[in-house]
Each structure stands twice: as C-alpha cells, then as structure tokens.
Amino acid sequence: MAGSTPDEAAVARRLLQTGPNDYAPWFDRNACTAVIADQGLPAIRSEAWKYTNVGRWYETVLEATRPVHRETVVESPEEVDVRDFSDTRAADLFGPQATFDLTRYPLAAVNGLLLGAGLAIRVPAGCQASQTVRISHLPSAYQHCLVSVEAGAAVELVEEPSPYTHRIVEAVVHEGAVLRHRRRQAGASTRECSLVAVNVATGGRYELSQLSLGADLRRNDILVTLAGDGAETALQSAWRVDGRAHLDNQVAVEHTLPGGTSRQTYRGVAAGRARAVLNGRIHIAPGAQHSDATLSTKNLLADATAEVYAKPELTIFANDVKCSHGATVGAMDEDAVHYFRSRGIDEDRARGLFVRGFLREAIDDLAVAETLGVVV
Amino acid sequence: MSLLRVDELRVDVDDKTILNGLSLAVDAGEVHAVMGPNGSGKSTFANVLAGRPGYDVTGGTIAMDGADITELAPEERSHRGLFLAFQYPVEIPGVSNMEFLKAAVDAQARIRGEDEPSAPEFIGRARDAASRLDLDVDFLKRGVNDGFSGGEKKRNEILQMLLLEPRLAVLDETDSGLDIDALQVVAAGINAFRDEGNAVVLVTHYQRLLNYVVPDRVHVLTGGRIVRSGDRSLALELEEKGYGWLDA
Numbered sequence: 001m002a003g004s005t006p007d008e009a010a011v012a013r014r015l016l017q018t019g020p021n022d023y024a025p026w027f028d029r030n031a032c033t034a035v036i037a038d039q040g041l042p043a044i045r046s047e048a049w050k051y052t053n054v055g056r057w058y059e060t061v062l063e064a065t066r067p068v069h070r071e072t073v074v075e076s077p078e079e080v081d082v083r084d085f086s087d088t089r090a091a092d093l094f095g096p097q098a099t100f101d102l103t104r105y106p107l108a109a110v111n112g113l114l115l116g117a118g119l120a121i122r123v124p125a126g127c128q129a130s131q132t133v134r135i136s137h138l139p140s141a142y143q144h145c146l147v148s149v150e151a152g153a154a155v156e157l158v159e160e161p162s163p164y165t166h167r168i169v170e171a172v173v174h175e176g177a178v179l180r181h182r183r184r185q186a187g188a189s190t191r192e193c194s195l196v197a198v199n200v201a202t203g204g205r206y207e208l209s210q211l212s213l214g215a216d217l218r219r220n221d222i223l224v225t226l227a228g229d230g231a232e233t234a235l236q237s238a239w240r241v242d243g244r245a246h247l248d249n250q251v252a253v254e255h256t257l258p259g260g261t262s263r264q265t266y267r268g269v270a271a272g273r274a275r276a277v278l279n280g281r282i283h284i285a286p287g288a289q290h291s292d293a294t295l296s297t298k299n300l301l302a303d304a305t306a307e308v309y310a311k312p313e314l315t316i317f318a319n320d321v322k323c324s325h326g327a328t329v330g331a332m333d334e335d336a337v338h339y340f341r342s343r344g345i346d347e348d349r350a351r352g353l354f355v356r357g358f359l360r361e362a363i364d365d366l367a368v369a370e371t372l373g374v375v376v
Numbered sequence: 377m378s379l380l381r382v383d384e385l386r387v388d389v390d391d392k393t394i395l396n397g398l399s400l401a402v403d404a405g406e407v408h409a410v411m412g413p414n415g416s417g418k419s420t421f422a423n424v425l426a427g428r429p430g431y432d433v434t435g436g437t438i439a440m441d442g443a444d445i446t447e448l449a450p451e452e453r454s455h456r457g458l459f460l461a462f463q464y465p466v467e468i469p470g471v472s473n474m475e476f477l478k479a480a481v482d483a484q485a486r487i488r489g490e491d492e493p494s495a496p497e498f499i500g501r502a503r504d505a506a507s508r509l510d511l512d513v514d515f516l517k518r519g520v521n522d523g524f525s526g527g528e529k530k531r532n533e534i535l536q537m538l539l540l541e542p543r544l545a546v547l548d549e550t551d552s553g554l555d556i557d558a559l560q561v562v563a564a565g566i567n568a569f570r571d572e573g574n575a576v577v578l579v580t581h582y583q584r585l586l587n588y589v590v591p592d593r594v595h596v597l598t599g600g601r602i603v604r605s606g607d608r609s610l611a612l613e614l615e616e617k618g619y620g621w622l623d624a
Contacts, residue, residue: 344484
C-alpha cells in the first residue's frame with residue numbers, strides 16, 4: 001500500500017479484519033475486499049482527493065455511531081418493482097451491472113463491506129416519465145440503490161435529503177428509456193460521499209438535476225457512460241455553500257460509442273469560508289465519432305474568503321466530434337444588486353433574487369430550492 | 377415645500393470632484409430638464425439622487441418633501457417615491473422581468489402598509505403597461521433586460537416607472553439610443569405618467585425628447601453645477617448654439 005497514511009491504512013486494516021457484514025449475502029463483496037487489499041484506499045492529498053481531505057471522511061467511517069435514519073421510506077408507483085437487498089429475490093432483478101470500475105472508485109468498496117441498506121428498483125416498460133420513485137430515507141449509513149429502467153420505460157427518481165456516510169446509486173438506462181434523476185442535498189453537519197454511476201444504452205437518456213447545499217464534507221462522484229449509439233445525458237447541478245461547508249463534485253461523462261450527446265451545466269455560489277469544487281471531465285473514446293459534448297460551469301464568490309475550484313477536463317480520442325467547455329468565477333454583480341435596490345427591494349432580498357436567478361440557469365426547481373433554503 | 381430640493385451638492389468620484397455645488401428645486405407637478413455637455417456631471421447627479429454606491433458626497437444635501445435623504449439607502453429612497461430610469465439598465469439573466477417587477481411592487485406595497493397585489497391583478501397591470509409601451513407580453517417573461525435591444529431596455533425602465541408610480545422620476549438619458557418611433561412611445565409613457573402630484577427630472581444631452589415631453593424648466597449643468605436656468609426656449613437655444621456658447 002504505497003503512499004499509505006495512518007488514516008487510510010487504519011480504515012483498510014479495520015475493514016479487512018472485520019470483513020463484510022451479513023446483510024444481503026447474495027451481494028458480491030469479494031471484489032470490494034480485493035480492491036482494498038490490493039490497492040488500498042485513497043491517500044490524503046492523492047490527485048483524486050486534491051480538494052477534499054478524505055481523512056476526515058475516514059474518521060467518520062471509523063466512528064461507531066453515525067446519524068442514520070431508522071427505517072426505509074420510499075414511495076414508488078405500483079408498476080415499479082422495489083425490493084430490499086435483504087430479499088434474496090432482489091438478486092434476480094439484476095444481472096451484473098458493471099456501471100463503474102471499483103478500482104477507480106475505491107470508496108465504493110468501503111460501502112460494499114459496510115453495506116446495511118440496499119434497494120433494487122426495476123422500472124418495467126410502460127412506466128411513464130410522470131411517475132416517481134422517491135427515496136426519502138434508508139436505514140444504514142452505507143447505502144446502495146440499483147436502478148434498471150427497462151427498454152422504452154421512463155421514470156423520475158428523486159433522492160430527498162437524508163444523512164448517510166456513503167451512498168451509491170447505480171442505474172442502467174436501457175434502449176430508448178429515460179431516467180430523470182433529481183437529487184436534493186440539504187445543508188448538513190455530516191461527512192457524506194456518494195457515487196452515481198449510470199450506463200445509458202442506445203437511444204436512452206439520463207437527466208440529472210442536482211441541488212446541493214454544503215455539508216461538513218460532501219463529495220459527489222458522478223459517472224455517466226454513454227454506452228450506445230445516440231445515447232444522451234443532461235447533467236444540471238446547482239449549489240450554494242456557506243459557513244465552512246465543503247462540497248466536491250467530481251463528474252465524468254464518457255462517450256464510448258458514436259453519436260452520443262452530453263450537456264453539463266453547473267452553477268455554484270460560495271460564501272463565507274466555504275469551498276466548492278467542480279471537476280468536470282468529458283472523455284471521448286476512440287471511435288466515438290459524432291459525439292457532441294458541452295460543459296459550462298459558472299461560479300459566484302459571494303465573499304472573498306470563499307474558495308471555488310472549477311476545472312473542466314477534456315480527453316478526446318476521436319477526430320470528428322463537437323466538444324466545448326466554459327468556466328467562469330466571479331463576484332456578485334453589484335450593479336444588479338443596486339438595480340434591484342433602486343426599485344425598493346431591500347439588499348438581502350436583492351442578493352437572494354440575484355443568486356436565485358444565477359442558479360436557475362442550471363436548475364429551475366424553485367419550490368424545492370426554497371424548501372432547502374437555497375434562496376435567501 | 378419642494379418635492380425635490382438639492383442644495384450645494386458636492387460629490388467626488390475616485391477623489392475627483394464631479395459635482396461642485398449643484399442646487400436645484402423641483403415642485404410637484406413640474407417637469408425639469410437638466411442638460412449639459414458630455415462629462416458635465418449629469419449622470420453622476422442622477423446616480424447620486426438614487427444613492428448608487430461609489431459616489432462620495434462631500435457636501436450639501438438632497439431633500440424630498442423637506443426630509444434629508446442624502447444618506448439613505450437606495451431602497452429607502454425608492455420607498456419615499458424616488459425612481460431612477462437608468463441610462464444603462466442592468467441585464468440579469470435568470471430573474472424574469474415579471475418576477476422582478478412583482479418583487480418591486482410588493483416591496484413598495486409593504487412599505488406603504490398596503491396589501492401586495494394578487495398575481496392576476498398584478499399581471500393585468502403589467503400587461504396593460506406593456507401594451508401602452510408597445511411591448512409584447514412575452515417581454516414580461518424574459519430575463520430582466522436579458523438580450524433586450526437598447527430601445528427595449530429604455531422602454532422597460534418606463535414600464536417600471538408606470539408600475540411603481542413614483543413621486544419623483546429621474547430619467548437618465550432615457551432618450552439615447554431610441555429611434556424616432558420608440559422616442560415617441562417613451563415620451564407618451566412619460567406624459568401619461570405626469571400629474572399634479574409627481575415630478576419628472578429629465579437628464580439629457582439633446583433637446584429632441586423635449587419636443588415631446590415639454591419641460592417647465594430647463595437647467596444647464598456644466599462643471600458640476602447649474603450655470604443657467606430658464607424655460608423651454610433655453611433648450612432650443614442650446615440646440616442652436618451648442619454648449620460652448622455658455623462659456624462665452
């Protein structure tokens with residue numbers, strides 16, 4: 001375990017000593033053990049954890065008690081088959097998903113060994129986009145949701161704010177299917193990491209609308225693989241962090257086959273001493289011709305003490321593609337604030353309106369935004 | 377008592393004196409034009425009236441209805457009935473014009489202790505004002521000034537004035553950038569707004585707007601102070617002779 005620090009080594013040792021728990025034995029944890037044994041866990045200040053002190057998350061992993069909801073609270077339409085992992089038939093709903101590579105996301109291996117709540121969600125053909133599966137709470141700090149949207153089906157998946165230490169949402173969007181994924185992350189004093197990994201097949205579409213407030217530590221890894229001709233994805237994410245909150249978004253969109261379209265739009269506001277990170281990667285594999293990819297990230301620094309890291313990353317191995325990106329970081333437009341005030345709108349409300357307008361470029365779900373307190 | 381009374385106003389911007397003892401009194405029911413060459417301090421005067429940050433008032437006072445407003449925040453001035461039509465209205469994508477206008481009207485209503493207008497009532501008023509200014513209804517749904525043409529921005533300022541019903545409207549170069557048709561529409565809006573209870577200060581470089589909005593008084597601002605005042609004929613004289621004539 002080259003480059004180990006006591007923190008990561010301690011966590012790895014503990015996990016390997018204890019081994020997997022007895023929840024959902026059908027769920028294969030051998031790969032998790034192998035990854036931790038072979039490559040260890042990410043070191044503090046490793047490249048993938050440049051902006052987030054993963055050691056602070058390890059502390060949480062080693063804690064005996066964590067804030068956890070006691071029961072499963074999930075709503076779903078009748079047609080959708082939702083099973084807890086403790087139901088052995090959950091295994092029947094899914095073949096191997098392989099939406100991500102554990103060696104690339106080793107924290108998912110930690111999740112695997114400590115897993116205490118899993119849901120298998122199968123959305124059959126005939127399900128409509130107007131139908132919603134809503135995940136409010138799951139009764140463990142380590143959670144895993146497997147979603148399969150079958151060919152031609154459509155559904156909305158909503159993740160309500162809820163504390164966890166690590167959550168994985170894996171989804172396969174089959175041919176011509178549509179998954180609209182809404183994630184809501186409230187402000188919290190917790191340290192939370194999550195992984196969203198989605199495969200989109202031919203003619204399928206995955207939409208993410210994510211609204212985040214900061215947590216003591218919050219890391220969102222998102223991986224979307226456009227694994228079919230003409231697969232599409234639109235990732236829209238807005239955040240507002242203040243105080244000493246920390247939010248690290250690591251997003252990768254991989255175009256593996258021709259004709260895929262991806263749109264990434266990020267708008268963030270950082271205030272106080274908060275830190276917000278957006279690392280947005282577009283990877284276009286050899287042969288993924290006619291891919292069309294865009295990424296736009298705009299950030300507002302509400303205070304000089306806040307920190308923003310906005311980094312688009314393009315790796316392109318095909319020669320007939322459209323690919324563009326833009327990143328900006330700026331202060332609040334004081335002329336706009338004055339303009340509002342000159343019409344009788346007080347300063348706080350003026351700043352709130354401005355921030356809301358700014359975030360709305362990425363996410364137009366203001367009722368939820370207000371509930372979460374994003375709007376002043 | 378004058379609706380607006382400015383006494384010996386001195387203003388610095390970046391340690392440079394721009395207004396140097398400007399005095400002006402405007403009564404209710406009057407329209408005053410403040411004219412002057414480029415760099416004379418016209419826009420500074422308009423912005424200082426509205427309380428824009430970045431202007432350092434080093435002397436003198438601004439009063440409305442006898443109450444000193446020199447140190448008030450921009451929104452407090454607005455609550456007292458002061459309105460500035462901006463020379464360069466700000467573009468604010470993401471906030472719809474309607475949302476912005478409603479927030480402004482609601483804020484004014486709260487200050488006056490009145491009920492906020494209901495959404496349908498407000499939409500009706502906004503549509504009515506928009507049609508008076510020859511603006512399409514879709515205009516209200518677009519982001520504030522976002523992608524508006526120069527003329528649309530100026531008309532949007534007048535639209536706000538009509539909805540907010542201020543007691544004192546200061547129009548900063550509202551005529552600049554308007555073609556002749558738009559100028560007439562804007563002028564009609566201003567004339568419709570005028571009544572015995574309010575007053576208008578037109579800050580302008582050219583007298584052409586004054587062909588449509590006839591002022592009661594015309595003032596010439598040069599070197600940061602009013603150097604001459606007169607009736608409408610002063611504007612015509614300026615048009616004919618230019619501002620250089622005043623230095624002679």
